[in-house]
Amino acid sequence: MSTQFLKGRRNHFIGVPKLIVLLLITLVLALAASCSPKDAAQPGDSEPAAEKTADSTSAAAPEEYEIAVFIPGALAGSPTYQMLADGVKKAAREYESATVKIVEGGFNQAEWQDKVTQLAATGTYELIVSSNPALPEISRRVSSSFPNQKFLLFDGYLEGEENIYTFRYNQFEQAFLAGHMAGLVTTSSMEGANSDLKIGLLAGQEYPDMNQAILPGFKKGAQWVEEGIKVDFRVLGNWYDATKAAEMADSMLKSGVDIILTIAGGANQGVLKSSKEHGSYVLWFDTNGYEKAPGTVIGSTALRQEKAAYEKTKQAIEGNLQFGKAEVVGVEEGWITFLKDDPHFTSNVPESIRKKQTEILEKMQNGGISFEMPK
Amino acid sequence: MLHSIVEIMTPFLLAGLGGLFTERAGVLNIALEGLMLIGAFSAAAVAGTSGNLLLGTVAAVGISATAAYLYATAALHLKANIFIAALAVNLLAIGGTQIAAHLLFGTKGVIEFAGFPSLPSISIPLLSSIPVFKDFFTDHSPFVYIAFLLVPISAWLLNATPFGMYVKAAGLNSTALFTRGVAEQKIKVLAITISGITCGLAGASLSFNLGAYVPNITSGRGWIALVAIFLGYKRPYGVFLVALLFAAAELAAQNAQGIAGAPASLLLAFPFFITFIGMIIFSALHALFLRLQEKNRY
Numbered sequence: 128m129s130t131q132f133l134k135g136r137r138n139h140f141i142g143v144p145k146l147i148v149l150l151l152i153t154l155v156l157a158l159a160a161s162c163s164p165k166d167a168a169q170p171g172d173s174e175p176a177a178e179k180t181a182d183s184t185s186a187a188a189p190e191e192y193e194i195a196v197f198i199p200g201a202l203a204g205s206p207t208y209q210m211l212a213d214g215v216k217k218a219a220r221e222y223e224s225a226t227v228k229i230v231e232g233g234f235n236q237a238e239w240q241d242k243v244t245q246l247a248a249t250g251t252y253e254l255i256v257s258s259n260p261a262l263p264e265i266s267r268r269v270s271s272s273f274p275n276q277k278f279l280l281f282d283g284y285l286e287g288e289e290n291i292y293t294f295r296y297n298q299f300e301q302a303f304l305a306g307h308m309a310g311l312v313t314t315s316s317m318e319g320a321n322s323d324l325k326i327g328l329l330a331g332q333e334y335p336d337m338n339q340a341i342l343p344g345f346k347k348g349a350q351w352v353e354e355g356i357k358v359d360f361r362v363l364g365n366w367y368d369a370t371k372a373a374e375m376a377d378s379m380l381k382s383g384v385d386i387i388l389t390i391a392g393g394a395n396q397g398v399l400k401s402s403k404e405h406g407s408y409v410l411w412f413d414t415n416g417y418e419k420a421p422g423t424v425i426g427s428t429a430l431r432q433e434k435a436a437y438e439k440t441k442q443a444i445e446g447n448l449q450f451g452k453a454e455v456v457g458v459e460e461g462w463i464t465f466l467k468d469d470p471h472f473t474s475n476v477p478e479s480i481r482k483k484q485t486e487i488l489e490k491m492q493n494g495g496i497s498f499e500m501p502k
Numbered sequence: 503m504l505h506s507i508v509e510i511m512t513p514f515l516l517a518g519l520g521g522l523f524t525e526r527a528g529v530l531n532i533a534l535e536g537l538m539l540i541g542a543f544s545a546a547a548v549a550g551t552s553g554n555l556l557l558g559t560v561a562a563v564g565i566s567a568t569a570a571y572l573y574a575t576a577a578l579h580l581k582a583n584i585f586i587a588a589l590a591v592n593l594l595a596i597g598g599t600q601i602a603a604h605l606l607f608g609t610k611g612v613i614e615f616a617g618f619p620s621l622p623s624i625s626i627p628l629l630s631s632i633p634v635f636k637d638f639f640t641d642h643s644p645f646v647y648i649a650f651l652l653v654p655i656s657a658w659l660l661n662a663t664p665f666g667m668y669v670k671a672a673g674l675n676s677t678a679l680f681t682r683g684v685a686e687q688k689i690k691v692l693a694i695t696i697s698g699i700t701c702g703l704a705g706a707s708l709s710f711n712l713g714a715y716v717p718n719i720t721s722g723r724g725w726i727a728l729v730a731i732f733l734g735y736k737r738p739y740g741v742f743l744v745a746l747l748f749a750a751a752e753l754a755a756q757n758a759q760g761i762a763g764a765p766a767s768l769l770l771a772f773p774f775f776i777t778f779i780g781m782i783i784f785s786a787l788h789a790l791f792l793r794l795q796e797k798n799r800y
Contacts, residue, residue, distance in 0.1 A: 151590075155597070204611025204717065333766060361759045362766035368721035369612075369712050371752075374510060378756045393612050393716045400712050419614075 192225045192444050195246045197257040199232045199239055204393045206414035207432050211258045211281065214436025222444055228252075234366075240265045247273040254443050256436070258282045260336050266291050277450055279443055281435060284502060286453035292443075294435060297457030297500040298336055299344035300491065301428050302388075304458070304465045305410050306348025306358075307487050308426040309386045311480045312408055314353050319407045323383030327359045329375060329398055331366040331391040339501045345388060347498070351487070359384050363391050372397030380405045386425075388412065399423060417471035425475050426484075427466045435462060455500050458491040503753070504637035508646055509711075511749035513538070513704040513720075515649045517727035518734070518741040519656050520700030525731050526660060527693035528673035533573055533588035535724025536595030537698050541566035541705025543599040546715035547606060550615030555710060563702035569595075570698025574691040600717065611717065618713040621645075645707035652700065656738040669693055726777070733780050744780070751776040 196215050198208045212229050219225035232242045239261065246255055247269050255266070256279045263285030266278040270290055278291045285293050309326040328345050330337050342360055349356040359379050363372050372394035376387060380401060386408040389398040395411075399420045402409045409420065411427040418424075435456075442448040456462040465488050466472065473481065490496045517534050524531040541562040549558025573591045577584040600610050607613050624647065626639040638650070660666035668689045671679045676686045701724070708723075709715050726748060734740025755772040758764060 151594075201610070203609060359760050360766075361756070362770065364767075364770040365721065367716060367718040369714075369716040369719060370513075370708055371721065371756075373712065374506065374753070375756050375759075377506065378753070379760060382757075382760050393718075396612050396614075396712055396714050396716050400714075 190224055192219075192222065192254070193252045194219060194225060194227045194254045194256060194440065194444075195252040196227060196229045197232055197239075197243055197246060197255055197262075198229065199236070199257060199259040199262060200234055201231050202229070207282075207430065208258065210414075210430075210433035211256070211436045214433040214438075215256050215440045217433070218437045218440035218444065221441070225444055236261060240268060244269050244272070247276040253277060254279055254440075256280075256440065258432070258436075260284075260334065263288075263291065263293055277443070279439055279448065281432065281439075284453050284455065287451060289451045292439070292448055292450045293453045294439060295453070295455045295500065296430055296463055297340075297455055297498070299340040299347075299498045299500050300457040301412070301430070301463045302341040302344030303348035303351075303498060304428050304463075304484075304488065304491070305388050305412065305426065306345035307351055308348075308465070308480075308484050309345070309388060309410060310349035310352030310356050311483055312386045312425065312476075313349075313356060315477065315480055317408075317477060317480075319405075320385045321383060323385070324353065324356045325359055325383045325385070326356060327361070327376070327379040327384040327387035329372065329379070329387055329389045329391050330360070330362050331394060332364065333362050337390070341390065343501075344498065352483075363394055365394070366392030367394055369394045369397035369400075373401045376401035377405075380407050386410060395419075415466055415469065417466070417469045421471045422475050425472065427469070427472075429464055429466050431462045431464070457497060457500070458488070459494045459497055461492070464488070464492075505640070505642075507746065507749045507753050508638055508642060510752055511745040512643075512646050512649045513707055513723050514727050514730055514745040514748060515742060516645070516652070516700045516704035516707065517697075517724055518730040518745060519649070519652050519738060520697035520704075521727055521731050522656060522734075522736060522738060522741055523660075523669060523693040523696045524690070525736055526673050527669045527690045528676075529584060529690055529694060530728075531588065531694060531697050532585060532728065533570070533591040533724075534697065534701055534727050535720055535722065536588075536592035537566050537570055537701035538705040538708075538720045538724045539595040539599060539718075540569050541702035542709045542719045543602065543705070543715055544702070545706035546613065546615070546709035547602070549706075549710065550613070550618050550715070553617060553619055555619050555621065558710070559703070559706045562706040563699050566702030566705065567695050567698035570701070571691065571695045574694035578687040578690055596718070603715070603717075613715040615714065620713060621710050643707065643711065645703060645710070648703060653738045653742050660738065665689075665692075729777055729781070733777070733784055735784075747780070748773055748777060 194215060196212050198212065200208060202208050202212060216227050219227045230242065230246065232239050243255065243265055246252060254277050258281035260283045262280045263283040266280060267285060267288055270276060270288060276290060280291060280293045282296060283293050284295045285291055312320055313324055313326050326349055328342060346358050349358065359382065361375050361379060363375060372391055376398040379387060387398055387402060388410040389395045390412045391398065398409055402423050403420060409424045411419065411424050413430050415429055416424045416427045439448060458464065465484065467481065467485050467488060517538055521531045521534050544565040545558040545562035548561035549555050569591060573587050576582045577587040603613060604610050621643040623641045624644060625641055626647065629635050629639040660669065668679060668684050672686050672689045679686045679689065705720065708719050730741050730744040730748065733744040751773040755769045758769050759766050
């Protein structure tokens with residue numbers, strides 16, 4: 128076998144595989160080159176989208192302010208990261224001196240620290256912006272080697288590092304709103320609701336915020352409506368296997384669940400598929416999901432991540448952001464809400480449920496009900 | 503219960519049966535995963551835009567088979583290292599589908615299609631009335647029946663046709679093929695192309711089931727199919743049984759998450775654990791079998 132192989136190489140086949148490899152490389156490069164100009168024109172892409180627009184109002188800003196947005200994952204299919212990138216870009220557009228570079232870190236968490244270190248090591252970025260519960264710790268470690276690097280981090284918590292500002296959403300409250308809605312639906316006589324007092328939560332993976340804030344918040348919200356409601360909590364194991372998510376949702380729905388809160392990234396698609404088949408309901412998290420499946424998605428909480436990114440970036444550029452501080456914001460502060468005015472909500476949900484859900488939302492907005500975010 | 507198992511096992515079975523041909527022809531086909539992904543994307547893209555499932559299936563099979571043929575040609579005729587070529591298929595499938603999705607649909611994320619045709623649910627008239635087989639033949643997608651049909655067809659092709667003999671000879675003793683005047687490489691290329699066809703079907707079944715395309719929709723099913731080939735003693739009925747076992751383990755683990763207080767991360771590993779145990783039993787039985795054979799010789 129091996130001699131035959133060698134013979135082949137020595138005779139006339141030499142170079143042909145190499146030629147093919149070269150051809151493939153050229154092809155890929157050509158493809159990449161042909162897409163990049165288009166990418167740069169689109170908002171929120173991974174290309175270094177340096178955007179400058181003349182604006183004379185930015186007198187207070189320094190001469191050159193370069194911002195790197197580190198996306199721990201990929202922009203595609205992740206609305207919260209998309210909002211982050213959009214918000215930062217929007218802020219930078221208002222200052223002539225500010226430029227933004229978006230860097231996608233990929234899904235391998237082990238590489239994030241290296242990538243953030245690389246960004247800090249260039250020394251060109253005044254500010255690194257990111258959003259993930261794992262980032263504060265990573266930034267703290269990077270900070271010890273690059274003490275001048277400033278960080279603006281969302282969806283994470285770290286207090287007392289002089290160059291790191293964190294802005295965390297109270298996901299307990301967010302999950303509480305979803306749980307309350309689920310509780311109202313499962314106890315109702317809506318067409319897709321059954322007599323079992325069971326609601327479902329499907330998570331892509333288990334992580335501290337999921338186990339300590341989202342799951343307990345979801346339970347609390349449901350039991351606010353009725354004590355006996357049980358939560359069927361399942362973990363998919365990744366954020367993309369939609370087929371398995373469909374199977375899991377199917378298994379949940381067959382066991383008496385009639386409404387599922389799905390937090391599983393791209394795999395949410397599978398939950399929608401099974402829920403449509405069963406005629407049951409789905410709740411969306413973080414972004415407006417009503418359009419995904421009208422009539423099936425009957426509730427959606429939302430984060431104001433774009434607004435947060437915009438405002439905090441602006442403060443940072445103007446030098447007003449208090450680094451070292453850690454903020455936790457919730458429904459009362461207006462950064463988390465339940466989307467109650469969407470036409471799909473008003474047309475698919477009975478008035479009595481809408482009224483009760485709106486009531487609890489308003490109570491939380493007024494500060495009448497609030498929950499501590501577990502640290 | 504059994505009904506869900508049958509649905510879960512279909513992609514494994516389809517990909518496994520195709521991979522079986524290449525395995526018997528002496529080629530470890532590690533490109534199953536990539537070929538399946540190519541099939542899933544082509545199926546969703548064509549069926550989603552045309553609204554025709556049949557067209558989508560044909561596209562999936564055609565494109566996946568073409569990719570398999572090109573990879574086989576590069577490896578066998580142009581003498582590229584077959585593993586590197588297969589690895590290239592897997593990597594190109596991930597990158598290529600992303601680029602294609604971006605160019606065609608303007609997104610690298612989930613692609614939803616308005617009015618994606620839903621898969622018809624079919625029951626086989628006579629067989630579905632037999633109690634034991636009821637769950638195997640009631641209310642399934644056509645892909646389930648295609649997969650079922652392919653099991654005896656593969657067995658027949660491998661064991662009762664000259665083509666099957668050539669395939670097996672290519673894996674066991676290529677000199678025998680040479681003396682017969684059959685080109686070993688042609689047989690291998692054909693076997694790999696067959697795996698492209700079934701992987702195309704497997705991919706199509708995944709995206710049609712969802713009615714959408716999700717990046718990385720195959721999620722390692724191609725690799726599990728590869729394991730199923732070995733666990734199934736490289737025989738079509740064996741692959742069928744292993745796919746059934748794996749799907750049962752998968753479903754059991756999913757249901758257990760709802761009942762038991764067992765940690766989810768442990769339960770998620772259960773199907774792979776079963777596969778691992780199966781692999782050990784397989785090796786042990788194989789060793790025992792060889793020893794017995796040795797004994798009987800004297």
